[in-house]
Amino acid sequence: MINNISPQLDKELERRTGQKVRDCYQCRKCSAGCPVAFAMDLLPHEVMKLVQYGLQERLLGCSTVWLCASCETCSTRCPNDIDVAGVMDGLRQMALEKGAAVGQPEIVLFHDSFLRGIKLLGRTNETVLMGQYKPLSGRLLDDMGLAAVMMLKGKIKLLPRMVKDRKAVRRIFDAAGKSGG
Amino acid sequence: MATMSFTYYPGCSQSGSAEEFGDSTLAVCEALGIELLELPDWSCCGASSGHMTNDLLSVSLPGRDLAAARALGRDMLVVCAACYSRMKVSQRRILEDEELAGKVEDAVGADPRFTGRIRHLLDVLVNDVGLAEIKPRVVRSLGGLKAVPYYGCLLVRPPEVCCCDSVENPTDLDRFLAALGAEVRPWSFKTDCCGGSLSLSRTDVVERLVNRLFERAEEAGANCIVTACPMCTANLEMRQKPSKFGFSIPHPIPVLYFTEMLGLAMGLPDAEEWFKAHIIDPHPLLKELV
Numbered sequence: 001m002i003n004n005i006s007p008q009l010d011k012e013l014e015r016r017t018g019q020k021v022r023d024c025y026q027c028r029k030c031s032a033g034c035p036v037a038f039a040m041d042l043l044p045h046e047v048m049k050l051v052q053y054g055l056q057e058r059l060l061g062c063s064t065v066w067l068c069a070s071c072e073t074c075s076t077r078c079p080n081d082i083d084v085a086g087v088m089d090g091l092r093q094m095a096l097e098k099g100a101a102v103g104q105p106e107i108v109l110f111h112d113s114f115l116r117g118i119k120l121l122g123r124t125n126e127t128v129l130m131g132q133y134k135p136l137s138g139r140l141l142d143d144m145g146l147a148a149v150m151m152l153k154g155k156i157k158l159l160p161r162m163v164k165d166r167k168a169v170r171r172i173f174d175a176a177g178k179s180g181g
Numbered sequence: 182m183a184t185m186s187f188t189y190y191p192g193c194s195q196s197g198s199a200e201e202f203g204d205s206t207l208a209v210c211e212a213l214g215i216e217l218l219e220l221p222d223w224s225c226c227g228a229s230s231g232h233m234t235n236d237l238l239s240v241s242l243p244g245r246d247l248a249a250a251r252a253l254g255r256d257m258l259v260v261c262a263a264c265y266s267r268m269k270v271s272q273r274r275i276l277e278d279e280e281l282a283g284k285v286e287d288a289v290g291a292d293p294r295f296t297g298r299i300r301h302l303l304d305v306l307v308n309d310v311g312l313a314e315i316k317p318r319v320v321r322s323l324g325g326l327k328a329v330p331y332y333g334c335l336l337v338r339p340p341e342v343c344c345c346d347s348v349e350n351p352t353d354l355d356r357f358l359a360a361l362g363a364e365v366r367p368w369s370f371k372t373d374c375c376g377g378s379l380s381l382s383r384t385d386v387v388e389r390l391v392n393r394l395f396e397r398a399e400e401a402g403a404n405c406i407v408t409a410c411p412m413c414t415a416n417l418e419m420r421q422k423p424s425k426f427g428f429s430i431p432h433p434i435p436v437l438y439f440t441e442m443l444g445l446a447m448g449l450p451d452a453e454e455w456f457k458a459h460i461i462d463p464h465p466l467l468k469e470l471v
């Protein structure tokens with residue numbers, strides 16, 4: 001266990017997000033107001049503690065960072081002005097960059113599908129998103145009932161609207177070092 | 182009322198699954214004399230997936246739109262709470278961090294330092310147009326509607342970039358609905374998260390959040406929920422009871438956009454078309470209004 005401690009984690013997160021996790025004094029206000037806490041494997045204040053301990057491997061493989069819905073409730077309430085949601089973003093990005101075995105691969109797959117769609121069209125289209133995400137997630141048949149209702153209500157646009165200058169959008173993805181998958 | 186003119190960033194949902202939000206926005210702005218000039222060749226803001234996975238991407242995607250807005254010079258109007266948040270957060274970071282601004286400029290190929298204001302339509306209606314100006318235009322009072330205002334997350338948080346009057350208990354949408362004649366029911370779930378970003382990937386988690394919101398709205402005696410965000414609306418309308426092949430709605434409380442409420446109260450002719458697009462059919466409720 002001792003080998004797996006990364007003393008630089010707090011500093012690395014500060015570099016990425018500007019947040020000083022060392023300021024956290026474990027009051028648990030973030031966890032108390034978190035709407036997704038019931039589904040998390042680590043509560044938000046525990047994530048902060050593990051950052052202070054430098055337990056990087058555990059953090060990059062946890063479910064919590066992916067379940068966090070970025071609702072910003074924690075960031076708004078933290079008495080030490082720590083943007084906890086920003087720290088979650090930092091940990092997610094680190095997990096992807098370091099190729100960690102993520103705790104919620106389906107959620108990562110969703111984000112990946114979402115961004116691929118933008119890279120392709122410059123805009124988000126629900127039909128294209130489903131086309132990218134559903135087959136890969138192995139949930140092709142989920143939501144068939146919903147899809148039928150959406151079709152009926154004109155919510156599914158089969159002809160996606162796209163950006164004319166799609167090259168410019170692709171250039172942004174290339175510059176950001178994100179191929180979209 | 183002084184004429185207002187904005188660069189309009191429509192956002193993807195407003196020409197897709199939330200067309201009724203986009204259409205009602207255009208209709209009420211036209212009726213109020215607010216000129217909207219669509220941002221030319223705008224692109225997606227990247228939404229949650231952008232900032233959750235790649236920091237530079239999450240600022241550069243809005244950066245492309247900010248660069249286009251900069252070239253036009255007018256303030257920017259946004260209606261989707263999620264786009265609004267991404268635009269404002271990115272603008273702030275670009276203007277405050279010159280190193281980041283340089284990277285975004287390289288990625289976008291244009292200067293993203295847009296210094297105009299980025300406004301949400303609700304903010305403009307409540308604070309610029311003003312409720313005193315809106316009230317006399319109500320030709321059909323919404324009395325009979327018992328509404329709970331649902332702000333969700335991104336219209337109020339983080340408070341440094343957002344427009345509402347309070348972060349824990351905002352009242353902008355409350356006052357707006359009251360001005361239209363609706364009865365605004367008090368509830369403490371105005372700013373609770375619906376879990377939108379997990380809607381497709383962790384439907385089980387979202388189902389729990391969404392049902393709790395409907396139960397609390399029922400407890401508050403509401404017969405409709407009014408929102409300012411296409412993600413919230415889609416999630417609330419679609420995620421009460423996910424199931425593979427069927428589709429059922431245990432809590433048939435309509436979820437409507439604030440722009441639709443205004444259009445209805447102003448007697449705009451297209452309102453009927455907007456309401457047809459809703460998954461939770463608002464017609465039974467709206468019939469009771471007359």
Ligand code: SF4
Nearest residue numbers: 024026027028030078
């Ligand atoms: S609210 Fe802030 S100080 Fe309190 S436990 Fe959470 S991160 Fe730490």
Ligand code: SF4
Nearest residue numbers: 034068069071072074
């Ligand atoms: S931003 Fe994430 S961690 Fe913070 S309260 Fe919301 S869901 Fe919980």
